Amino acid sequence: MQRSAGLYGSMIVDVAEGEKEPFHYDDEFDLLVSDWWHKSVHHQEVGLSSRPMRWINEPQALLINGRGQYGCSLAADHYGNSSFSQCNITGHEQWAPYILHVDPNKTYRIRIASTTALASLNLAIGNHKMMVVEADGNYLQPFETNDLDIYSGESYSVLLKTSQDSSQNYWISFGVRGREPHTPQALTILNYKTNSASKLPLSPPPVTPRWDDYAHSKAFSNKIKALDHKSIPKPSQTYHRRIVLLNTQNKMNGYTKWSINNVSLSLPTTPYLGSIRFGLRDAFDQTKPPEDFPGHYDVMKPPVNPNTTTGSGVYMLGYYSTVDVILQNANALTENVSEIHPWHLHGHDFWVLGYGEGKFTKSDEKKFNLKNPPYRNTAVIFPYGWTALRFVADNPGVWAFHCHIEPHLHLGMGVVFAEGVQHVAKIPKEALSCGLTGKRFMTGSHLG
Numbered sequence: 166m167q168r169s170a171g172l173y174g175s176m177i178v179d180v181a182e183g184e185k186e187p188f189h190y191d192d193e194f195d196l197l198v199s200d201w202w203h204k205s206v207h208h209q210e211v212g213l214s215s216r217p218m219r220w221i222n223e224p225q226a227l228l229i230n231g232r233g234q235y236g237c238s239l240a241a242d243h244y245g246n247s248s249f250s251q252c253n254i255t256g257h258e259q260w261a262p263y264i265l266h267v268d269p270n271k272t273y274r275i276r277i278a279s280t281t282a283l284a285s286l287n288l289a290i291g292n293h294k295m296m297v298v299e300a301d302g303n304y305l306q307p308f309e310t311n312d313l314d315i316y317s318g319e320s321y322s323v324l325l326k327t328s329q330d331s332s333q334n335y336w337i338s339f340g341v342r343g344r345e346p347h348t349p350q351a352l353t354i355l356n357y358k359t360n361s362a363s364k365l366p367l368s369p370p371p372v373t374p375r376w377d378d379y380a381h382s383k384a385f386s387n388k389i390k391a392l393d394h395k396s397i398p399k400p401s402q403t404y405h406r407r408i409v410l411l412n413t414q415n416k417m418n419g420y421t422k423w424s425i426n427n428v429s430l431s432l433p434t435t436p437y438l439g440s441i442r443f444g445l446r447d448a449f450d451q452t453k454p455p456e457d458f459p460g461h462y463d464v465m466k467p468p469v470n471p472n473t474t475t476g477s478g479v480y481m482l483g484y485y486s487t488v489d490v491i492l493q494n495a496n497a498l499t500e501n502v503s504e505i506h507p508w509h510l511h512g513h514d515f516w517v518l519g520y521g522e523g524k525f526t527k528s529d530e531k532k533f534n535l536k537n538p539p540y541r542n543t544a545v546i547f548p549y550g551w552t553a554l555r556f557v558a559d560n561p562g563v564w565a566f567h568c569h570i571e572p573h574l575h576l577g578m579g580v581v582f583a584e585g586v587q588h589v590a591k592i593p594k595e596a597l598s599c600g601l602t603g604k605r606f607m608t609g610s611h612l613g
């Protein structure tokens with residue numbers, strides 16, 4: 166839950182010297198978006214770990230570059246019908262918005278990343294279309310959009326042409342998708358420098374698509390295709406191993422958990438890297454986590470037997486093998502509820518081969534995009550649907566694969582992959598200093 170508390174930032178990786186990007190822009194901005202609760206992270210964590218669970222509920226505010234407003238709105242009085250009063254801002258307050266000052270008739274690259282604890286967001290910019298060109302650090306076939314869905318853990322670049330009436334300013338807004346929102350839109354201003362930044366736009370902020378308009382979200386996801394470019398590997402046409410991961414909300418002795426194939430991840434106190442490298446079998450569960458779930462499981466209904474177990478087992482992947490992961494969504498504990506989960510993989514990018522409805526079957530393979538699937542490290546599962554991913558296990562190490570919603574990870578929604586651990590060149594001492602590896606290696610002269 167440390168990210169929820171504000172432990173995040175963005176890192177921008179430039180193209181190597183002498184290399185060119187496959188698009189042009191005059192200047193760039195970064196928008197790092199997040200959500201914010203007024204209760205402390207400690208309070209939230211204690212609630213999640215209580216019996217019965219106390220859910221964190223929806224955020225009090227959304228933040229753009231760490232800034233948000235509460236109890237007032239940047240767009241209140243001006244357009245009538247607001248329950249908030251207009252924020253009174255001089256520009257020097259900590260909560261004053263980060264404004265994008267632009268020149269007319271230029272192209273700007275806006276790098277957008279979401280570190281939300283919970284919220285799925287939708288970005289729109291009044292009167293302007295965006296050209297989406299990159300996702301999670303890999304180029305896309307450019308496509309134009311009026312609004313962009315961004316899930317926690319994802320990043321995008323869009324190109325924005327400042328070709329609109331330069332005597333006006335325009336709203337930039339982020340609104341909540343996928344969960345019934347109780348949080349006002351995050352707002353800031355696209356300021357054509359020909360105006361004062363405090364001049365309010367003529368029209369109210371763009372309306373966020375309805376939170377449960379999943380057809381809108383799916384249409385957006387399905388537009389995302391990899392650019393044919395030397396920096397992006399072509400998808401493997403076959404796989405060596407397919408792991409099917411059922412996502413369920415469960416109970417354990419009255420505690421609420423999220424589980425994968427009925428195992429809720431409980432991280433061991435000894436970091437995996439050292440315990441796998443040095444064969445410390447007591448450090449974590451040696452049982453193989455399940456490859457699949459029972460065929461009769463009805464993903465459209467709450468679990469018949471909601472009892473789960475916790476576990477810390479590892480999916481040991483053949484070094485350089487091609488692994489398919491089918492993420493299977495299901496009904497949560499409450500009837501007619503199935504939620505969005507953005508899954509994030511460490512250490513790799515994967516090809517997003519496709520999305521589908523209901524329970525995945527072998528014949529769904531026919532729908533895979535094996536031509537130009539996007540190459541990313543985060544992919545969402547939609548309610549009651551499946552998402553198919555493929556990656557090559559070519560990065561020696563131990564890698565988390567988890568729902569990027571912080572409270573869901575806290576409640577066990579993740580798995581662990583490992584490959585080629587014997588090929589990790591050198592494990593730093595700091596990675597061995599806890600738990601059983603600490604006891605074994607950090608004694609006497611090894612200390613300090």
Ligand SMILES: O=C1O[C@H]([C@@H](O)CO)C(O)=C1O
Nearest residue numbers: 220414497498504572573576
């Ligand atoms: O993990 C979750 O718990 C709540 C709800 O299911 C129980 O209050 C919710 O919306 C989640 O995403």
